[in-house]
Amino acid sequence: xxxxxxxxxxxxxxxxxxxxxxxxxxxxxxxxxxxxxxxxxxxxxxxxxxxxxxxxxxxxxxxxxxxxxxxxxxxxxxxxxxxxxxxxxxxxxxxxxxxxxxxxxxxxxxxxxxxxxxxxxxxxxxxxxxxxxxxxxxxxxxxxxxxxxxxxxxxxxxxxxxxxxxxxxxxxxxxxxxxxxxxxxxxxxxxxxxxxxxxxxxxxxxxxxxxxxxxxxxxxxxxxxxxxxxxxxxxx
Amino acid sequence: xxxxxxxxxxxxxxxxxxxxxxxxxxxxxxxxxxxxxxxxxxxxxxxxxxxxxxxxxxxxxxxxxxxxxxxxxxxxxxxxxxxxxxxxxxxxxxxxxxxxxxxxxxxxxxxxxxxxxxxxxxxxxxxxxxxxxxxxxxxxxxxxxxxxxxxxxxxxxxxxxxxxxxxxxxxxxxxxxxxxxxxxxxxxxxxxxxxxxxxxxxxxxxxxxxxxxxxxxxxxxxx
Numbered sequence: 001x002x003x004x005x006x007x008x009x010x011x012x013x014x015x016x017x018x019x020x021x022x023x024x025x026x027x028x029x030x031x032x033x034x035x036x037x038x039x040x041x042x043x044x045x046x047x048x049x050x051x052x053x054x055x056x057x058x059x060x061x062x063x064x065x066x067x068x069x070x071x072x073x074x075x076x077x078x079x080x081x082x083x084x085x086x087x088x089x090x091x092x093x094x095x096x097x098x099x100x101x102x103x104x105x106x107x108x109x110x111x112x113x114x115x116x117x118x119x120x121x122x123x124x125x126x127x128x129x130x131x132x133x134x135x136x137x138x139x140x141x142x143x144x145x146x147x148x149x150x151x152x153x154x155x156x157x158x159x160x161x162x163x164x165x166x167x168x169x170x171x172x173x174x175x176x177x178x179x180x181x182x183x184x185x186x187x188x189x190x191x192x193x194x195x196x197x198x199x200x201x202x203x204x205x206x207x208x209x210x211x212x213x214x215x216x217x218x219x220x221x222x223x224x225x226x227x228x229x230x231x232x233x234x235x236x
Numbered sequence: 237x238x239x240x241x242x243x244x245x246x247x248x249x250x251x252x253x254x255x256x257x258x259x260x261x262x263x264x265x266x267x268x269x270x271x272x273x274x275x276x277x278x279x280x281x282x283x284x285x286x287x288x289x290x291x292x293x294x295x296x297x298x299x300x301x302x303x304x305x306x307x308x309x310x311x312x313x314x315x316x317x318x319x320x321x322x323x324x325x326x327x328x329x330x331x332x333x334x335x336x337x338x339x340x341x342x343x344x345x346x347x348x349x350x351x352x353x354x355x356x357x358x359x360x361x362x363x364x365x366x367x368x369x370x371x372x373x374x375x376x377x378x379x380x381x382x383x384x385x386x387x388x389x390x391x392x393x394x395x396x397x398x399x400x401x402x403x404x405x406x407x408x409x410x411x412x413x414x415x416x417x418x419x420x421x422x423x424x425x426x427x428x429x430x431x432x433x434x435x436x437x438x439x440x441x442x443x444x445x446x447x448x449x450x451x452x453x454x455x456x457x458x459x
Contacts, residue, residue: 132405132408135401135404135405136405136406138401139398139401139402139405142398142401142402143388143389143398143402146389146392146394146398147391147392152391152455152456155455156388156452156455156456159384159388159448159451159452159455160384160388160402162448163384163406163448164406166444167406167409170409170437171405171406171408171409173409174408174409174412174413174433174437175408175412177412177413177416177433178412178416
């Protein structure tokens with residue numbers, strides 16, 4: 001806990017992130033360069049042909065989309081239980097990226113689905129649960145924007161995020177019970193050909209680094225915005 | 237403890253019955269949605285029997301949503317919510333009483349109306365019974381999860397618009413298992429599995445959501 005609260009002070013966070021940001025940007029660019037190079041140079045799949053390369057954009061987007069929700073849920077617990085002062089800002093800043101990654105996962109999935117399944121959209125379990133995740137992100141962001149009092153908005157959004165965190169596994173289970181066409185996961189179970197594994201893992205790292213970079217920038221922007229506002233109020 | 241709980245429950249039921257008749261409105265809305273569907277998809281009785289479970293489940297969820305935004309809002313605006321919060325009754329139990337009152341006034345009423353609409357959708361008898369039971373078991377989840385949304389948006393003037401966006405994704409399991417149980421019976425399989433999952437979802441929602449709703453009410457009262 002001690003470790004987390006050392007960076008609770010916005011000034012402390014600004015100092016630290018100022019130093020970390022160039023490193024994050026460099027690491028993101030490097031990971032994308034390596035990941036895209038590997039992804040474009042692996043041999044085409046014997047069944048899917050070149051369409052398999054879409055996977056390197058699709059699967060990391062989906063992983064990032066769920067990771068962002070996890071980050072929001074952790075921030076919400078920190079905010080509700082320990083009143084960690086930065087975590088509300090962090091949770092709010094993360095939500096648009098979650099929605100973006102979810103949308104990206106849906107769009108790349110549709111583009112891959114056309115040649116593979118013969119249709120852009122099927123009401124398959126994973127697609128449907130990701131569509132629902134997108135709506136959950138929309139609802140979360142809408143609640144933040146709707147409540148004017150920032151303290152109240154933060155607490156309400158945190159409660160909603162935790163309700164969602166309990167519910168998302170149930171939604172996922174129920175949708176899977178309802179219909180399954182999407183192939184099961186193939187990384188842990190070892191069904192993925194080893195040549196495809198390296199670019200996939202690098203791209204996953206690249207997406208997560210991209211999220212970390214943009215997230216840091218957005219938190220910094222929010223802190224600066226708040227400072228500017230209080231300065232203007234002081235001047236008026 | 238049961239004294240104030242029952243008092244609050246009866247008060248909310250009286251308000252639902254006398255104050256604008258939200259139960260009657262929800263029932264009319266439910267019947268109207270059920271009337272629009274054949275006009276949209278055609279009057280083929282086989283097709284209607286096929287979609288009846290899903291259509292009536294979706295219609296019931298939407299109808300129950302209509303009166304949800306007023307679950308705490310009226311009491312919040314006239315100050316009685318603060319009195320309820322100050323009373324010896326824990327706020328969690330007060331939330332449970334309100335959820336129960338909302339379910340009795342809408343969920344149960346919708347369930348009782350459903351066999352009539354199912355008849356008009358040409359649903360066979362055994363599937364109709366399953367629809368009735370699944371609504372009976374599943375609509376408490378709608379009131380319970382809805383109470384979380386209602387308490388989150390209770391200080392908002394336009395809370396009615398944001399409420400469905402927040403809670404409809406959370407109600408997906410109820411619709412899937414409820415309509416799934418009816419579909420299973422239509423396919424000649426026992427729908428007991430889906431019904432069991434629906435009951436589990438419903439029970440967990442009713443047990444857990446009063447805590448979330450009470451937390452949101454407290455946060456909106458503290459200012």
